[in-house]
Amino acid sequence: MLHYREKGIVSLLKSTLVVCAMLSLTVACEDTAELPVRHSPLNDSSPYPSSLTYWVPMDTDAAVTLKSYGDMGLYKQLTKITGTQVTFLHPPIGAVPAQDQFHLMMASGELPDVIYTDWSKNSPDKAIQDGKILRLNEIIEKYAPNLSRLLNEKPYLRKELTSDEGNIYMFPSIGDDPQIFAYHGLMLRKDWLDKLHLKPPVTIDDWEKVLRAFRDGDPNGNGRKDEIPFFYRQTDMETSYPFIGAFGITTGFYQEDGLVKYGPAQPAFKTFLTLMNKWYAEGLIDRNYLTSDIKIRDGRMLDNQLGAVAGWAGSGLGAYMQAMKAKLPNFSLIGVPFPVLKEGGTPISLARPLIIGLGAAISAKTTHPERIAAWLDYGYGKDGSILYNFGVEGQSYTMKDGKPQYTDLILHNPAGLTISQALSSYSLQSSSGPFATDPDADKQWHADPEQADAMIKWSKADHSRALPNGLLNAGEQEQFASIMADLLTYKDEMVNKFIMGAEPLSAFDEYVRKLNKLGLHEVIRINQTAYDRYSRK
Known part of the structure; x- marks a missing residue:
């Protein structure tokens, strides 16, 4: 994955202006230094909020046909079911990475109701301590019965989802089938x-x-x-x-x-x-x-x-x-298959099943988190699973022998869209989101023999060495990020020089010594301490 680093400290005014630009697709910014805090109005006849704001980077395949996730078949149908009007806030796709735009939004303090990002790179414990997002343990237990049941049935998922400080901080994207x-x-x-x-x-x-x-x-x-x-x-x-x-x-x-x-x-x-x-x-x-x-x-x-x-x-x-x-x-x-040095060997892979760090957090700025939790929980139930994985019945799928099957609109799109592009108009199955991936849905849209065969071959690697997500506590996350900013910059620079011949391989030992001077021993110690705690859970 790409490592994004925040450069310097931005002023509140600058942050606000950038956030205004980010929200310009859907929300007009006022001529003041502050944006209005968005709350979730109540509808007493429904367990869901009447409205909410949702910050989420748009998937590139979805962007081919959609201007907003609000146009996606999934969310149109979800609005009919829940009555919740969602204003999606997509960071513009362009020169500024979504990760940098996320940091600017968090620095501004003016937050939407729901924030979807890769929390494994964004210090969720610190965000909770700083009053940016909510600890969700008790909220999920009381107001998200579908996800709560899933975590009780599969304790290893709860362990994976819980931070070092004991916080559940997001509604996750889950995929625990090896082929997924x-x-x-x-x-x-x-x-x-x-x-x-x-x-x-x-x-x-x-x-x-x-x-x-x-x-x-x-x-x-x-x-x-x-x-x-x-x-x-x-x-x-x-x-x-x-x-x-x-x-x-x-x-x-x-x-x-x-x-x-x-x-x-x-x-x-x-x-x-x-x-x-x-x-x-x-x-x-x-x-x-x-x-x-x-x-x-x-x-x-x-x-x-x-x-x-x-x-x-x-x-x-x-x-x-x-x-x-x-x-x-x-x-x-x-x-x-991933190559090996000698035939019969097993390659190492960092690909990791279960929960990959992507998920939807609830902002501490919202007034009715329990209703937002109920809305996010819908994707983990039986009907919600079909909606998030397959989209809209009669359009992106039909029922056959009691099971949803993608239609030719998805598998053989008449407009020439790829399967992932066509599917992204109706569901989040081909990207990621707050729901559990259905292995059958995944196999259907990877139905070509070449695709199915490739995924079987790619799964034959040793994935056991990957470190779990969310290992570090808030203090460790801050220290780790501080050291890694310079360390990664130097590492990337030297790797390119070694590959392109601008630096001889005889300088490798000096390169390692410089990594250690930049704090490598310390970040290894931090990760070791955290991994040991995780192993004792």
């Missing part, structure tokens, strides 16, 4: 493999052989050496477990036999960097990776130039297969 969380991995061109008489790679050596063949063998058949064997982006360093896991480490903090370690400081990381430096020098990975983005990646895939990439089963593999059917009938993209 293994939705991202390596994929490559099967038609190129067939043309060059190659088998899908298993080991790192196999990958090197395949990438060289993609570079030199003219698999796209245009007579030019314009193929990019593997499309690598800088952000892949945050999720490049597809290759780094072969070396028994990860790109961040993890635990091995109960000991917390930091992957980029391990000796094996030097071996990994040596490989990436070699692949970069030989043109096996994209040499323009520092400036590449998803638009460039998609364009090159659709121009028949990419041999392999790390991506999503739905919006990646499935979308590419769908888009290339008419353009290039022989186009074939398959998922492959």
